[in-house]
Amino acid sequence: MGKSSLKFLAALLGVLIVVVLFAGLDNLPRTLRAQIDPERRALASAQTQLQSEQDEVLRNLQTEAGLFRAIPASQQWPEQLSKDLGDLQLASHQIEQLTAFEKQNRRQDRAQVESLLAQERGLRTNALAQATAIQKEAAHWVDAKRHLPEELQQMERDYVGIHNFDLAPLASAVQKAEADWPEKQADLNSRLSGVRGIIDQSDALWQSTYDSRKQVVAGDFAHVDIPRLIGAADSLQTSAAALPKQSEDLQSLGAQLYNAWDKVLADMEVRGSEYDQKIRTVQTHFADANAKNGEIGSDEKWVPVSEATYEADKHDLGMAIEHKAAGKYDVEAERVAQPAGFAYVAPPSQGSNQYGYWDHSGGRDFWVFYGQYALLRDLLFNHQYQPIDRYDWEGYRTYQTRRETYYGGSSGASSPRYGTQGTATQERYSGSKFAKGGGFRDSKYASKSGSYGDSKYASPGGDRTPRQFGSGNRPEERRASPPPSRPSPRPSYRPSPPRRFGKR
Numbered sequence: 001m002g003k004s005s006l007k008f009l010a011a012l013l014g015v016l017i018v019v020v021l022f023a024g025l026d027n028l029p030r031t032l033r034a035q036i037d038p039e040r041r042a043l044a045s046a047q048t049q050l051q052s053e054q055d056e057v058l059r060n061l062q063t064e065a066g067l068f069r070a071i072p073a074s075q076q077w078p079e080q081l082s083k084d085l086g087d088l089q090l091a092s093h094q095i096e097q098l099t100a101f102e103k104q105n106r107r108q109d110r111a112q113v114e115s116l117l118a119q120e121r122g123l124r125t126n127a128l129a130q131a132t133a134i135q136k137e138a139a140h141w142v143d144a145k146r147h148l149p150e151e152l153q154q155m156e157r158d159y160v161g162i163h164n165f166d167l168a169p170l171a172s173a174v175q176k177a178e179a180d181w182p183e184k185q186a187d188l189n190s191r192l193s194g195v196r197g198i199i200d201q202s203d204a205l206w207q208s209t210y211d212s213r214k215q216v217v218a219g220d221f222a223h224v225d226i227p228r229l230i231g232a233a234d235s236l237q238t239s240a241a242a243l244p245k246q247s248e249d250l251q252s253l254g255a256q257l258y259n260a261w262d263k264v265l266a267d268m269e270v271r272g273s274e275y276d277q278k279i280r281t282v283q284t285h286f287a288d289a290n291a292k293n294g295e296i297g298s299d300e301k302w303v304p305v306s307e308a309t310y311e312a313d314k315h316d317l318g319m320a321i322e323h324k325a326a327g328k329y330d331v332e333a334e335r336v337a338q339p340a341g342f343a344y345v346a347p348p349s350q351g352s353n354q355y356g357y358w359d360h361s362g363g364r365d366f367w368v369f370y371g372q373y374a375l376l377r378d379l380l381f382n383h384q385y386q387p388i389d390r391y392d393w394e395g396y397r398t399y400q401t402r403r404e405t406y407y408g409g410s411s412g413a414s415s416p417r418y419g420t421q422g423t424a425t426q427e428r429y430s431g432s433k434f435a436k437g438g439g440f441r442d443s444k445y446a447s448k449s450g451s452y453g454d455s456k457y458a459s460p461g462g463d464r465t466p467r468q469f470g471s472g473n474r475p476e477e478r479r480a481s482p483p484p485s486r487p488s489p490r491p492s493y494r495p496s497p498p499r500r501f502g503k504r
Contacts (some may be wrong), residue, residue, distance in 0.1 A: 180289035275310035365390035
């Protein structure tokens with residue numbers, strides 16, 4: 001390479017270095033530098049505040065020495081406040097290092113600057129939070145002592161409210177629920193004992209402070225065990241607020257045992273970046289565990305959901321995405337999709353239950369809902385019920401015992417019957433927005449055409465892994481598309497066409 005070429009390259013390199021310097025490409029990122037000055041101001045403010053809080057706490061410890069002598073935790077406050085001030089001094093040293101890096105303004109220092117900022121911010125916020133908590137605690141005790149007569153009046157009001165609280169309605173409701181649902185007896189009794197314990201503990205606390213309360217009324221503050229009295233007053237105030245709520249919560253929990261409900265995914269729609277589900281909640285309320293008739297109600301509404309929830313449920317149109325049986329708490333609901341209505345069918349060995357019975361005709365066993373549950377049947381099956389075949393139900397039970405979702409499958413066919421890809425679903429929900437928007441695609445119920453995967457009913461890219469039954473939040477569960485059809489064992493005869501049946 002000639003001298004002229006070397007000179008040219010040297011000149012070019014010099015120009016590039018100048019360009020880099022003037023363009024700021026070798027500087028600390030602007031957003032990072034912008035954080036230093038606010039941290040500097042925040043630290044100065046924290047130092048002033050913490051010093052003020054330390055002075056106030058030390059002053060209270062000195063002027064109210066008798067009060068705080070009976071509060072063991074207060075003996076550690078001076079040491080803790082000194083440590084907090086020390087942490088701020090360390091944070092101040094880190095600010096000095098940050099200032100130096102800020103002046104040097106070198107990109108190579110980025111990692112150190114980020115680390116120092118994080119350390120300084122952590123020291124500052126933790127020290128200030130601890131000091132503020134100590135200051136508030138000390139001020140609370142001082143204020144309580146100054147207003148001891150008023151505290152005593154509030155204490156008495158809280159005690160009277162607790163002592164006079166009527167537990168009879170709750171005890172009666174719990175007793176009935178325990179008789180109706182024996183498997184819940186231990187749990188309900190434990191919860192009721194906890195509510196009663198609030199009253200018993202409050203009575204004991206009130207009696208234990210008799211001498212101190214008497215001394216306050218007499219104006220003899222010198223002999224009052226102020227920390228113990230104030231602590232008792234705080235405890236009674238907390239109990240007075242908790243007692244009605246715990247009683248109400250237990251009443252509500254017991255009432256849940258008398259309800260069976262399902263949340264059926266009746267429709268779904270995507271509008272741009274918005275995802276909606278139409279949820280039909282079907283509830284049956286029983287007066288008692290042995291009731292043959294239930295009061296049936298339903299509620300149907302569109303709800304906005306996250307994309308994750310929509311994707312998790314997109315294969316479950318027409319299915320019960322949540323089911324809760326009578327005799328269970330709401331938190332015990334099954335939260336993985338299952339064919340709507342199947343949960344209400346009794347095992348064939350049992351023959352019948354309060355919802356219906358197994359019948360035999362035309363060489364097949366099928367489930368018949370009692371007339372009083374015709375509304376429940378219609379709501380769950382979207383007004384197009386075909387009697388559930390025994391072998392179909394046994395297939396569902398097999399999957400359920402393995403904690404897997406059952407999508408069904410016609411004998412000899414490759415397509416499922418339930419869920420978004422199901423043949424029965426496409427008929428029952430042909431009028432849905434999902435169907436009218438082309439959701440069923442090649443189905444005769446679709447208004448738009450589209451392509452499918454292995455089956456004409458399949459969703460593109462669907463995972464065919466069976467899904468697990470259990471509780472929990474549905475968006476976090478792994479939702480899979482229906483597995484390939486696995487027909488339950490069938491008898492050698494050909495089943496007769498579905499018919500409509502009523503109560504015998």
